[in-house]
Amino acid sequence: MKRIFLSAACAATLSLPAFACEGLNVTDPYARASTAMSQSGAAFMEFVNSGTSDCRVVGARSDAAARVELHTHIENEAGVMRMVEVEEGFLIPAGGSYMLARGGDHLMFLGLTQPLSHGDEITVTLVFEDSDDLEITMPVDLERMPAHGHSHGHSHGHSHGHAH
Numbered sequence: 001m002k003r004i005f006l007s008a009a010c011a012a013t014l015s016l017p018a019f020a021c022e023g024l025n026v027t028d029p030y031a032r033a034s035t036a037m038s039q040s041g042a043a044f045m046e047f048v049n050s051g052t053s054d055c056r057v058v059g060a061r062s063d064a065a066a067r068v069e070l071h072t073h074i075e076n077e078a079g080v081m082r083m084v085e086v087e088e089g090f091l092i093p094a095g096g097s098y099m100l101a102r103g104g105d106h107l108m109f110l111g112l113t114q115p116l117s118h119g120d121e122i123t124v125t126l127v128f129e130d131s132d133d134l135e136i137t138m139p140v141d142l143e144r145m146p147a148h149g150h151s152h153g154h155s156h157g158h159s160h161g162h163a164h
Helices: 002-015
Strands: 024-033 040-049 055-061 065-075 082-087 090-092 099-100 105-114 121-128 134-139 155-157
Touching: 002 099, 024 065, 040 055, 040 134, 065 134, 090 099, 105 134
Parallel strands: 024 134
Antiparallel strands: 024 040, 024 155, 040 099, 040 105, 055 090, 055 121, 065 082, 065 105, 121 134
């Protein structure tokens, strides 16, 4: 009986997904809505990878929106900037970082299910290639200026802060 239990315990342990992005922290996440009546919003943060393996965030989801996409800004032939989805995701290099900032790469909330009011908190699940999802809680900050995107130094990772 003891041998059967041990075999079952080992099999259960081996079937659990491993978090391949060990050493990854999400720093200073926050969300904004375009206007009070907006159907869309955006979120910004810095990924800091102190681990020895590259990580790639390939998606996100949140109860705050019908859909969450990874976005960037590109300039078309006419010189007009527009937002586009980045389907391949964002690479966070081992020993490096990757910034999601206003005017650059960001999470885009489409079809908001609730108003994003200053001071509220929303939960976002980040989806990684080849590793577990990471759930973080971020404030809605409608007063922050773009130049202050990561100066506050709050840390939220898969093992501390507001991560679940």
